[in-house]
Amino acid sequence: MIKVAVWGAGMMSQGLLGYILDRPKDIELLGVIDRHPEKHGFTVGEIIARDCDVPVTADWDAVLAKGPDVVCICTQSNLHEITAQVEPSVRAGANVLCIAERLAYPWASNAEWADRFDALAKEHGVSILGTGVNPGFVLDALIVMWSSVCLRVDRIEASRINDLSPFGPTVMESQGVGTTVEEFEKGIADGTIVGHIGFEESISLIAKAFGWNIDEIVETREPIVTSVERSTPHVHVAPGNVCGCRHIGRGYSNGELKIELVHPQQIHPEMEGTETGDYIRIIGDPDVNMVNAPEIPGGKGTYASTGNYIPLIIDAPAGMLTVVDMPLPRFWSPTE
């Protein structure tokens, strides 16, 4: 039995809790921590409509005192936002799995911060790993996996075309869905429209795995303008306005484009004939031309990946790790 605590009780944590409850002979759920008062007093069972009387609590000290082997953190995206969860978990002697995009390769956004995590993890003999579908799988680890059958890799071109329609108002705002083109440009300029978080991390993961020296990463964000009316329960987009954000990350070595990752996120892509999917092209010897359609759903894939890393992180070496430092990941079949 692996003892696990979950930090966060939002959508991603709820999905992960379902995964955990599906493995009652493998995982002991020690506790669920959440800082939002409206979740306190409820049990996990009440929140996700399953049979489980573990309560959701703000008292992280009490949960960590139970000695989890692994703490799964599903809260926010940036290093400074997750540090108050990562550090006490590590100090309690727990391995950390965390879906924060910046943690997939924390040296990309803040090398000193990453080194501090690394030193702290080594001091306590545990591992920290950033997990998820993107970054963490489609646009990095899976590309790395495919490259292993190549004699030569000249360039990577990959894209993930997905559908934002199921998401709520926060995602619509951060992607600029429903704005005019002018509002979109203004939102990009003032940082209220961010697009995808993870290009620097994915490009750095590929470069690390290959031993490539990527000396420049450039990101561009363009509005996807719809020519038809597109709507969801949370947003209405008139023709001529913005239905999504075409975000591209490019990694260069000595001025040469080596890695191009394209991630256009929009509502109802099918309304103008765009098929969603995960696409990997390796230009090399041999070439790789991979399609997975439709795309692996971002939410479900992220909490599945996180759960499936639980048994692997137990045996991993101490330190701040990345998915390219880990064993081949795999589905963890519940013990019957």
Add this chain to the structure above:
Amino acid sequence: MIKVAVWGAGMMSQGLLGYILDRPKDIELLGVIDRHPEKHGFTVGEIIARDCDVPVTADWDAVLAKGPDVVCICTQSNLHEITAQVEPSVRAGANVLCIAERLAYPWASNAEWADRFDALAKEHGVSILGTGVNPGFVLDALIVMWSSVCLRVDRIEASRINDLSPFGPTVMESQGVGTTVEEFEKGIADGTIVGHIGFEESISLIAKAFGWNIDEIVETREPIVTSVERSTPHVHVAPGNVCGCRHIGRGYSNGELKIELVHPQQIHPEMEGTETGDYIRIIGDPDVNMVNAPEIPGGKGTYASTGNYIPLIIDAPAGMLTVVDMPLPRFWSPTE
């Protein structure tokens, strides 16, 4: 510098030697061993038209005495056929990478033999790993990789549809290409037509990675009958005769079909509209629907994969390993 020796000087070894010579700052080629007298007296450079004066020799003792870190064995398919190469390499303190299909998961064909390899490798503190595209990647490791974003895996359906046209007479015979349907059935019955080697290994690798109990593996081989004339420099197939072998491996757990791997190998599949490719379907939550078209070439992919495992096996734990015990594989970029 990693010191490498290559055992075998056939097509696969020649491809791997090209990979090795592309990494002059990373790999020191200590020697090439081959038992065929017609290859002796030649240098690697003469055999593969590159600049390299390492000779091909039958004197494996002398090559192993130079202390290779890794011996790459590209000779035959079955455990008893490679043992005379694996054992002295391990006794010389070298890690072994070997493309023999049976070595991808040697417990499938002979558990005692596999355990002997494991004990010997541990005794000498080195690792043995079976590598290749199939088994070793498309129909096992890549499926395992994809499963890591699944909450639930109910069943695997995968296929590799390839083109045998570039291969020589030995492959044509072992696949029954050019026979009548009656001759094909007779060849299957008497063991002269074998189809693909590797289904037991691939199914066992997936089962090991998932923790599935596969208690029965059933293989079927059917003739692919052409309705048009198909020819290569080595074989002519008249309409109504056999242009390939549709080989299927199925793994069951408690009578339930869990893994179905389909590998129809034929000459000129395009002549009747068959598109070659690698296809993976995971039926689970979420589903995976992956296509790589055209398929990764079997030869090139196999020696690329073998070369790319060289740096990874140096750091691997001692013993008889498999690709699902290893780190995420990746392209090894030559040091410039």
